[in-house]
Amino acid sequence: MADEHERVVLARRTTGFQPFQWSGAEPDEISDTDEAVELGAQWEGDELVTYDLAGFRLAVASQGDDFLNDND
Numbered sequence: 001m002a003d004e005h006e007r008v009v010l011a012r013r014t015t016g017f018q019p020f021q022w023s024g025a026e027p028d029e030i031s032d033t034d035e036a037v038e039l040g041a042q043w044e045g046d047e048l049v050t051y052d053l054a055g056f057r058l059a060v061a062s063q064g065d066d067f068l069n070d071n072d
Contacts, residue, residue: 008053010036013046025053027060039063 010026011033013019020033030036033048039059041050050056 005051006053008050009047010041010050010056011048020048027057029060029063 008025009023010030011020011022014021026036030039033041033043036048036056037043040052040056041048043049
C-alpha cells in the first residue's frame with residue numbers, strides 16, 4: 001500500500017488505439033480518466049497521478065452518496 005503522500009500513477013497516455021492504459025493501482029469502480037480528474041487525480045505529462053491514494057479511493061467510493069442523503 002502506498003504511503004499517504006506517495007505519488008501513485010493511475011494511468012498512462014498511449015499512442016495506440018486506446019488513449020490511455022490503467023496502471024492497476026486505480027480503484028475498480030473508476031471507468032475513465034475524466035472521472036478520475038474530477039475526483040482529484042491530475043495529469044503530469046503522460047501520467048495520471050494522485051498523491052493521496054486513500055483519499056482518492058474514498059472519493060471514488062463516495063460517488064453517488066449525495067443521492068442517498070435526505071436533508072428534510
